[in-house]
Amino acid sequence: xxxxxxxxxxxxxxxxxxxxxxxxxxxxxxxxxxxxxxxxxxxxxxxxxxxxxxxxxxxxxxxxxxxxxxxxxxxxxxxxxxxxxxxxxxxxxxxxxxxxxxxxxxxxxxxxxxxxxxxxxxxxxxxxxxxxxxxxxxxxxxxxxxxxxxxxxxxxxxxxxxxxxxxxxxxxxxxxxxxxxxxxxxxxxxxxxxxxxxxxxxxxxxxxxxxxxxxxxxxxxxxxxxxxxxxxxxxxxxxxxxxxxxxxxxxxxxxxxxxxxxxxxxxxxxxxxxxxxxxxxxxxxxxxxxxxxxxxxxxxxxxxxxxxxxxxxxxxxxxxxxxxxxxxxxxxxxxxxx
Numbered sequence: 001x002x003x004x005x006x007x008x009x010x011x012x013x014x015x016x017x018x019x020x021x022x023x024x025x026x027x028x029x030x031x032x033x034x035x036x037x038x039x040x041x042x043x044x045x046x047x048x049x050x051x052x053x054x055x056x057x058x059x060x061x062x063x064x065x066x067x068x069x070x071x072x073x074x075x076x077x078x079x080x081x082x083x084x085x086x087x088x089x090x091x092x093x094x095x096x097x098x099x100x101x102x103x104x105x106x107x108x109x110x111x112x113x114x115x116x117x118x119x120x121x122x123x124x125x126x127x128x129x130x131x132x133x134x135x136x137x138x139x140x141x142x143x144x145x146x147x148x149x150x151x152x153x154x155x156x157x158x159x160x161x162x163x164x165x166x167x168x169x170x171x172x173x174x175x176x177x178x179x180x181x182x183x184x185x186x187x188x189x190x191x192x193x194x195x196x197x198x199x200x201x202x203x204x205x206x207x208x209x210x211x212x213x214x215x216x217x218x219x220x221x222x223x224x225x226x227x228x229x230x231x232x233x234x235x236x237x238x239x240x241x242x243x244x245x246x247x248x249x250x251x252x253x254x255x256x257x258x259x260x261x262x263x264x265x266x267x268x269x270x271x272x273x274x275x276x277x278x279x280x281x282x283x284x285x286x287x288x289x290x291x292x293x294x295x296x297x298x299x300x301x302x303x304x305x306x307x308x309x310x311x312x313x314x315x316x317x318x319x320x321x322x323x324x325x326x327x328x329x330x331x332x333x334x335x336x337x338x
Contacts, residue, residue, distance in 0.1 A: 002014050003078075010041075010045055010048070011075055012042075012045070012048060012049070012068075012071050012072050012074075012075045013072050013075035013076050014075075015041050015042055015045075016042075016068075016072050019037050019039060019042070022037045022038075023037045035266070036266045043055070048071065049064070049067050049068055049071050050063070050064075050067045053067075057245065058245050058246060058247070059245070060194075060245070061237055061239065061249055061283060061284060062133065062135075062190045062283070062284060065132075065133065065188070065284070066132055066133060069104055069108065069132050070132075072104060073102050073104050073105075076102045076104075077102070104132075105130070106184075106185065107184065107185050107186050108132045108133075108184050108185075108186050108188060109130050109131070109132065109182075109184055110130070110131050110132075110134060110180060110182060110183060110184045110187065111128055111129070111130055111131075111180075111181040111182035112128070112129045112130075112131060112134075112178055112179070112180060112181060113126055113127070113128050113178065113179050113180075113181040113220050114126070114127045114128075114129070114176065114177075114178050115176070115177050115178075115179070116157070116163055116174050116175070116176045117174060117175045117176075118163065118165040118167065118168060118172055118174050119172060119173045119174055119175065120165065120168055120172045120173075121165065121167050121168050123165055123166065123167035123168070125166060128181060132188060133188040133189070133190045133284070134151075134180070134187065134188065134189050134190065135190045135192055136148060136150075136151050136189060136190070136191065136192060137150065137151070137192045138191045138192060138193060138203055138205075138207045139192075139195070139203060141207060142205070142206065142207060142208060143207065143208045143209075144189070144207060144208065144209040144210070144213070144285070145210075147191075147207070148215075148217075148218050149217070149218075151178060151218065152177060152178055152179050152180075152217075152218045153177070154175050154176070154177045155175070155176045155177065156173065156174075156175060156176075157173060157174040157175070157176055158173045162174075163176075179218060179219060179220040179221075180215055180218045180219050180220070181219070181220045181223055182223065183215055183219070183229055183289070184289075185288070185289050185292050186234075186286065186287070186288055186289070186292075187213075187215070187231055187286075187287040187288075187289070188284060188285070188286055188287075189209075189284070189285040189287065190283070190284050190285075191207060191282060191283055191284070191285075193239070193283060201242070202241075202242050202243065204242075204280055204281065205280065206278065206279075206280045207282065208277065208278075209233070209236075209277065209282065209285055210233070210277075211232060211233045211273060211277065212230065212231070212232055212233075212290075213230075213231045213232075213233070213287055214229055214230050214231070215229045215231065216229045228289055228290065228291040230289070230290045230291075231287035231288060231289055231290060232287065232288055232290050233254070233276070233277075233285065233286070233287055234253070234254050234286045234287060234288045235251055235252060235253045235254065235285075235286040236251065236252040236276055236279060236282050236284070236285055236286070237249060237250075237251050237282075237283050237284040237285075237286075238250055238251065238252070238279045238281045238282055238283060239281045239283040240281045241281075249283075250262060250263060250264040250265070251263045251264075252271065252275075252276045252279070260272065260273055260275075260276050262275075
């Protein structure tokens with residue numbers, strides 16, 4: 001069904017589908033001789049994901065993840081007939097931004113709202129942004145919930161940061177606040193451990209994170225009861241080292257039978273939950289909404305069914321021209337030009 005493969009072009013969507021299906025295939029669980037999924041095709045095409053990436057050089061996992069999802073989305077849209085383009089990732093209309101352009105938006109897309117209230121006339125201005133990862137600061141924080149609370153704290157705009165009110169038509173003090181406006185099925189939380197400036201460094205202290213997370217305290221008030229907001233930890237990506245371009249990455253992953261495993265290169269070892277929850281180098285957390293089915297079935301079946309939907313008759317099955325979103329040019333993540 002893929003138009004790009006029919007034209008003998010490399011399709012990142014199809015390659016990602018191949019890897020995910022290989023990881024979650026039943027044969028992988030039943031065969032003791034089954035090796036790790038081979039990502040060599042992806043590695044050889046690393047510059048298709050980002051022109052700044054270099055073969056043989058360690059890159060930042062967070063940047064890789066976001067660029068990878070963006071490029072898979074682009075591959076989905078290019079394979080439609082006629083090809084579609086990614087649409088803006090921010091705007092003032094939530095109704096326009098909340099619709100999904102691809103199944104990846106359905107899985108990972110979270111909507112953040114920035115609300116500014118004028119202290120003089122109380123005029124309210126809302127701006128919405130769609131992200132694939134929720135990037136939160138960890139400086140002076142020892143717990144994930146502290147970081148999330150800080151993210152949604154009210155900020156006073158005053159002094160040199162006065163707000164230009166659209167109604168007052170002048171610079172005035174104001175209150176600004178970010179909230180989670182729409183929660184995704186799969187919530188990716190990225191600890192902001194690397195700080196840049198004259199003395200660039202990594203924050204390596206332990207930031208505790210729970211197995212079960214409820215995001216209701218961080219939601220926009222009007223959406224607190226609109227959806228299930230309970231999440232369970234599924235995976236943890238750990239970075240060991242002092243620089244994003246050096247060190248070592250490994251992961252902890254929860255299996256379908258709820259056992260935890262450490263995935264370190266080609267080695268898988270079983271471990272306990274306490275080990276998972278006490279990683280000083282935890283960098284990216286993956287939480288799954290507790291109302292969702294097992295991740296293996298969800299992702300594999302989701303990719304297969306959505307692949308058929310996207311490529312049916314060479315067109316996107318959803319023919320409506322909706323205004324939807326991507327993640328580039330975000331306030332919270334500024335990637336290199338792709």
